[in-house]
Every structure is written in structure tokens, then in C-alpha cells.
Amino acid sequence: MNLGMASLARSPSAMSITRIPQGHSKILQLLKASKVPYVLPFRRVHIRRSPVCCTKFPQWEPSPATYALTEKAGDKFLDKSSELFETLRSESSDSKDEASITKAEDRTDTTNQPVAQLQFLKWPLWLLGPSVLLGTGMVPTLWLPISTIFIGPNVVSLLSLIGLDCIFNLGCTLFLLMADYCAKSKNLGQASKSKPPVSYQFWNLVATLTGLAIPLMMLFGSQKGYLQPQLPFIPYAVLLGPYILLLSVQMLTEMLTWHWESPIWLVTPVVYEAYRVLQLMRGLKLGVELSAPAWMMHTIRGLVCWWVLILGVQLMRVAWFAGFTARAQRQQSSASADA
Numbered sequence: 001m002n003l004g005m006a007s008l009a010r011s012p013s014a015m016s017i018t019r020i021p022q023g024h025s026k027i028l029q030l031l032k033a034s035k036v037p038y039v040l041p042f043r044r045v046h047i048r049r050s051p052v053c054c055t056k057f058p059q060w061e062p063s064p065a066t067y068a069l070t071e072k073a074g075d076k077f078l079d080k081s082s083e084l085f086e087t088l089r090s091e092s093s094d095s096k097d098e099a100s101i102t103k104a105e106d107r108t109d110t111t112n113q114p115v116a117q118l119q120f121l122k123w124p125l126w127l128l129g130p131s132v133l134l135g136t137g138m139v140p141t142l143w144l145p146i147s148t149i150f151i152g153p154n155v156v157s158l159l160s161l162i163g164l165d166c167i168f169n170l171g172c173t174l175f176l177l178m179a180d181y182c183a184k185s186k187n188l189g190q191a192s193k194s195k196p197p198v199s200y201q202f203w204n205l206v207a208t209l210t211g212l213a214i215p216l217m218m219l220f221g222s223q224k225g226y227l228q229p230q231l232p233f234i235p236y237a238v239l240l241g242p243y244i245l246l247l248s249v250q251m252l253t254e255m256l257t258w259h260w261e262s263p264i265w266l267v268t269p270v271v272y273e274a275y276r277v278l279q280l281m282r283g284l285k286l287g288v289e290l291s292a293p294a295w296m297m298h299t300i301r302g303l304v305c306w307w308v309l310i311l312g313v314q315l316m317r318v319a320w321f322a323g324f325t326a327r328a329q330r331q332q333s334s335a336s337a338d339a
Contacts, residue, residue, distance in 0.1 A: 122181065122182050125178045125181065125182055126182065128178065129174070129175045129178035129179060129182075130175070132171045132174050132175055132178075133171050133172060133175040133271065135171065136167050136168050136170060136171025136172070137167075137168040137171055137172065137275050137278075138278070140164055140167060140168075141164070141168075141278055141279075141282060142278075144164075146282075146285060146286070146289070149161060149164060150238075150286055150289060153232075153234050153235040153238055153290055154234065155234070157238055158234070158237050158238050158241055158242075161238065161241070161242045162241070162242050162245060164242075165242045165245065165246050165279070168246075168275055169246065169249055172271055172272065172275070173253075175271065176253070176257075176264050176267070176268060176271070179264045179267055180262050180263065180264045183262075183263040183264060184263075193261035193262075193263075194261055194262070194263040194265065195258075195261045196258055196265045196266070200317065201258060204254065204269060205251075207310045207313075208247065208250065208251050208254075210306070211247060211303065211306060211307065211310075212244065212247055212248075212251075214299065214302070214303060214306075215240045215243065215244060215299065215303070216244075218240075218295070218296070218299050219233075219236055219240075222236065227293075227295050228293075229293050231292065231293060231296055235290050235292065236296075238286060238290070239283050239286055239287055239290070239292065239296065239300070240283065240300075242279065243276070243279055243280065243283065243303075246272070246275075246276065246279065247276070249272075250268070250269070250272040253268055253272075254268050254269060266314075266317065266318060266321055269310075269314050270311065270314050270315065270318070273307050273310055273311045273314065274311060276307050277304060277307055277308060277311065280300055280303050280304045280307070281304065283300050284297065284300055284301070284304075287300060
């Protein structure tokens with residue numbers, strides 16, 4: 001075997017054996033002697049693959065499905081596909097709606113629980129608020145002897161009277177806070193603001209400023225000598241000093257309720273004015289103890305009549321507001337029924 005090895009160049013239909021050159025035979029002999037593996041270079045084999053067409057499929061391979069659509073069938077097919085997408089969209093929208101409804105119900109359940117608890121806490125306030133107002137305002141004035149408060153026409157008596165009125169002011173503030181809490185809506189999400197009319201604010205300021213201007217004019221006339229006999233400043237302060245101070249506090253409280261649009265703007269002047277009548281009646285008793293001049297006693301009596309009149313007007317406004325809210329509720333219910 002002088003030729004050595006042969007390489008495959010073509011397919012069996014056109015196969016030819018090529019001889020290895022002599023140089024390569026010498027290299028092979030050297031490789032055999034050295035026992036080093038040598039890879040023969042083969043030329044590239046080009047095989048032409050002819051396409052195979054088979055009309056019969058094996059048993060394990062399914063035959064391809066063919067669809068022949070007519071015009072009517074095509075329309076029905078499109079209609080069915082559109083109905084399919086519509087059903088899918090409706091199902092997805094229904095699921096979203098159900099999810100939103102369940103979330104809303106969960107939220108209402110969670111919000112209704114604290115609302116019910118808050119409504120339960122409001123019940124004792126209907127009795128606690130008036131009790132605080134009675135204990136801080138009426139009880140000290142009615143049952144406390146004047147001799148324990150009034151020692152004489154001096155600064156100590158003035159401070160003791162102002163302290164008595166400060167106790168009432170503290171109780172009145174607590175009462176108004178409780179009333180504001182009870183006046184809020186059951187639904188915490190709804191706003192419970194109430195703005196008083198401008199006419200109400202105007203006439204209320206006129207009444208308050210009138211009640212403030214009358215004692216100041218009396219003080220000015222007494223100091224200038226227009227009113228005889230003159231009344232010194234300390235006895236005048238004992239008689240009308242607490243009245244002027246509490247009236248200023250009332251004006252500030254009313255302005256705050258108007259600014260905050262609190263629903264207690266209609267109750268605030270009634271509470272202060274009821275105590276003011278009692279305060280002025282106490283001033284009449286102190287005027288007898290101080291032997292105050294007649295013009296001073298007539299001024300205090302005039303102030304009592306003025307504030308009783310204003311208190312009656314305030315109560316009439318409460319009745320008007322109740323009728324106004326009733327008419328508004330009827331109109332709202334009729335409008336909702338028509339809708």
C-alpha cells in the first residue's frame with residue numbers, strides 16, 4: 001500500500017480517490033516512526049440535497065387543519081370574535097366594579113365603627129355641658145354670700161369679683177366646646193361649617209357696642225363732673241368693671257366663632273347674655289352696699305332691661321333659625337323625590 005490513505009471528495013455517485021503526494025508520504029512515515037497523531041486534511045464535501053415530497057403523513061403526526069371561509073361564515077366568525085371580546089371586557093369591568101364595591105363597603109364599615117363610637121360618646125355631653133355651665137356660673141353667684149366676695153370698695157373686692165367671672169368664663173368655654181362637638185355631623189367626611197348671616201353679625205355688634213358704650217359714657221360724665229354726685233373710680237370698677245371685661249370676652253368669642261364658621265355662633269351670645277343679667281343684678285346689690293348715687297343705680301337698671309331685650313331677640317332668632325332649617329330640609333327632600 002504505497003498510496004497510503006485516500007480522502008473522500010464527492011458523493012458516492014461521483015466519488016474519486018486522489019493520491020497523496022510523495023512529500024506527504026515521507027511526512028507520514030516520519031509520523032509513524034514518532035507515533036504522533038496526524039490529522040489528514042480533507043477537502044470539503046459538497047452534497048446536493050434533493051427535496052423530498054411526501055403526501056402521506058405518519059400515524060403519530062396529525063394532519064394540518066384547513067379552513068375554508070365563505071362570505072357568510074366570515075361575517076359570523078367576525079361577529080363571534082367581537083362578541084367574545086365584548087364578553088371579556090364586560091367580565092373584566094364587572095370584576096373591577098365588584099372589587100370597587102367591596103372596597104367601598106369595607107371603607108364604610110371601617111368608618112361607621114368609629115362614627116358609632118363617637119355618637120355613643122356624645123350622649124353624656126348633653127348632660128355634662130349644662131352641668132358644667134350651671135356649676136361654674138349660677139351656683140357661685142346664687143349661693144355664695146356677698147360678704148365673702150365683697151369686703152369693701154377696694155381692689156381686693158374687685159379682684160374677687162373678676163375671679164368669680166373668670167370661673168364662669170372657663171365653664172362657658174368648656175360648654176361651647178362640648179356644644180360644638182355635639183353639633184358636628186354624624187358623617188365625619190361631611191363638612192359641619194355654618195356661617196352666620198351678615199345682618200346677624202351687624203346687629204349683634206351694634207347691641208354689644210351699645211352695651212359697652214353706655215357705662216363708659218357714665219364713667220366719662222362722672223369724671224368730668226357732668227353727673228352729680230361724683231363716683232370714685234374704685235367703686236365704679238367694683239360695680240361695672242367685671243361687666244365690661246366679660247363683655248369684651250364675649251365679643252372676642254363671637255368673632256372667633258364667626259371666623260371658624262362654628263355651628264355654635266347662635267348659642268354663644270345667649271349663654272353670655274343670660275349670665276350678664278345675673279351679673280348686673282349682683283351689681284344692684286353691691287350698689288346698695290356702696291351707697292352708690294341714683295344715676296348709677298338707674299344706669300345698672302337700664303342695662304338689665306337692655307340685655308333682657310337683647311336676650312329675647314336672640315331667642316327669637318333661634319326660633320327663626322329652627323324654622324329656616326326645617327324649610328330647607330323639606331325643599332331638599334322634595335327635590336330629591338322629584339329627581
